Each structure stands twice: as C-alpha cells, then as structure tokens.
Amino acid sequence: MTAVLSTRGLSWRIGEVAIVDGVDLDLAPGEFLGVIGPNGAGKTSLFNLITGVRRPTAGQVLLHGREITDLPPHRRARRGLGRTFQASSVFGSLSVRENVRLAVQAQRGGSLRLWRRAAADREVVAAADAVLERVGLAHRAAAQAGTLAHGEKRKLEIALLLAGEPTVMLLDEPMAGVSAEDVPELVAVIRSLTGDTGRSVLMVEHHMDVILELADRIAVMHHGALLACDTPQTVMANAVVQEAYLGEEL
Numbered sequence: 546m547t548a549v550l551s552t553r554g555l556s557w558r559i560g561e562v563a564i565v566d567g568v569d570l571d572l573a574p575g576e577f578l579g580v581i582g583p584n585g586a587g588k589t590s591l592f593n594l595i596t597g598v599r600r601p602t603a604g605q606v607l608l609h610g611r612e613i614t615d616l617p618p619h620r621r622a623r624r625g626l627g628r629t630f631q632a633s634s635v636f637g638s639l640s641v642r643e644n645v646r647l648a649v650q651a652q653r654g655g656s657l658r659l660w661r662r663a664a665a666d667r668e669v670v671a672a673a674d675a676v677l678e679r680v681g682l683a684h685r686a687a688a689q690a691g692t693l694a695h696g697e698k699r700k701l702e703i704a705l706l707l708a709g710e711p712t713v714m715l716l717d718e719p720m721a722g723v724s725a726e727d728v729p730e731l732v733a734v735i736r737s738l739t740g741d742t743g744r745s746v747l748m749v750e751h752h753m754d755v756i757l758e759l760a761d762r763i764a765v766m767h768h769g770a771l772l773a774c775d776t777p778q779t780v781m782a783n784a785v786v787q788e789a790y791l792g793e794e795l
C-alpha cells in the first residue's frame with residue numbers, strides 16, 4: 546500500500562550539527578504513528594521539515610506519493626497536511642465557535658457572490674458546530690476561547706485542525722499542560738481522528754501511556770536520527786531504545 550506521507554533521507558543541519566539526520570519514515574493510510582525521543586532529539590524539527598516551516602538541507606518529503614519538499618506550508622495544507630502546534634494558535638478574545646468558523650472559512654476560501662453569502666455563512670457555522678461536536682466542545686461554543694481550561698484548549702486546537710479537513714494530521718504534544726483527569730477524554734477524541742475516517746496521524750507525545758494507548762507503531766528519535774520504528778511491543782523491548790533513554794524520562 547502506498548504511504549500517505551514519506552520522508553527520504555530527511556536532514557536538517559546547522560553548521561556541523563545534524564538536528565534531523567537522514568530520517569526515512571512511512572505513514573500508512575489510517576495509521577497512527579507515535580514519535581518519541583528524549584528532549585532535544587529533533588521531534589519538533591522533524592515536524593517543521595514535514596510541514597514546510599523549515600527547509601531541509603537534504604532529503605525529501607512526499608505526500609500521497611508526490612514530492613512536496615519545496616512547497617510552502619499553506620500549499621502542503623491545501624494538499625491535506627494539517628498540524629497542531631505546541632504553542633497555541635487560538636484567538637483568545639474570540640468565541641470558541643468564531644475560532645472554528647474562521648478556520649472553516651479559511652479552508653473554503655473567501656470569494657463568494659453576495660447572493661450566496663447568507664447560505665454559505667450558515668453552512669460554515671454548521672460545519673464549525675459539527676467539528677465542535679466531534680471534539681466534545683459543543684457546550685462551550687459561545688465561551689471566549691481565552692477562558693478555556695487547558696484540556697478544552699487542546700480540544701479547540703484539534704477542532705481548528707479538523708476544520709482544515711486534513712488527510713494527514715501532525716499532533717505536537719497534544720497532552721501538554723492537560724491535567725491527569727482530562728487525559729482520558731482527550732485520548733478518546735484523538736483516537737476518533739483515525740478510526741473509520743482513513744485519516745493518518747503522526748503524533749509527538751511525551752506521555753508514554755498515551756502513546757502506547759493510541760499508536761499502531763512508534764518511531765524513536767535520538768540525536769536527530771531514527772533509532773527504531775516498529776510496533777509498540779517491539780520498540781519497548783529494543784535494547785538500543787532502552788539505552789538511549791537511560792537516565793531520561795520516557
């Protein structure tokens with residue numbers, strides 16, 4: 546089966562230092578791939594190369610079999626590559642619904658004929674509400690986004706991502722700042738992102754229990770390189786992986 550997302554020899558060097566070092570990765574349709582690694586291993590940098598925030602110094606990125614290495618981020622997004630950020634991209638002074646509505650509108654493009662506008666607006670609001678329902682935030686639609694609790698904010702970030710209708714989703718530490726009691730609900734929301742939809746997910750996460758619960762396979766990064774990429778069971782039993790984590794928090 547053709548991978549939906551592949552990297553080939555993907556590298557990003559700053560002077561002599563390889564921040565990302567010859568990474569070959571394949572994400573299958575509908576697959577959930579977890580990315581782990583000690584602090585500074587290059588996980589966020591890998592995401593930046595895949596989404597086009599950074600240009601690699603060598604190697605390729607392919608989306609649905611087509612090379613996208615030289616495309617800017619917005620054109621990758623238009624081809625179905627979506628991403629959440631560690632730093633929140635939410636407009637705090639707008640309502641939750643407004644935030645999602647803007648994201649839906651951005652996806653659908655602006656120029657509408659006037660007589661179509663009222664109907665289109667209704668469609669956009671309906672689409673935004675459907676996304677909020679999916680992530681379990683419908684009851685907070687009218688709330689000011691800046692007032693949301695951490696767990697709710699993470700859900701809103703996922704809603705913003707879903708509004709872009711991506712086929713490949715990159716999640717960067719979606720559990721960051723979330724209290725332990727809110728983790729199970731967020732895990733359930735994230736699990737529902739693949740399921741029957743055929744969407745694929747690449748997720749960086751420090752919480753190993755979350756990774757083990759969600760991931761079909763786990764990629765382990767260390768000093769910019771891919772140390773292993775296999776089933777959770779095989780990766781956890783891998784002596785080299787255990788060595789890399791010696792003295793580190795998993």
Ligand SMILES: Nc1ncnc2c1ncn2[C@@H]1O[C@H](COP(=O)(O)OP(=O)(O)OP(=O)(O)O)[C@@H](O)[C@H]1O
Pocket residue numbers: 559564582583584585586587588589590591
């Ligand atoms: N723009 C940059 N200029 C110089 N060094 C950078 C830059 N971006 C990242 N680095 C370095 O590259 C290394 C990898 O960083 P990166 O943020 O990708 O790691 P990470 O695995 O995501 O870490 P964490 O788990 O802490 O988020 C780090 O040593 C970091 O200091």
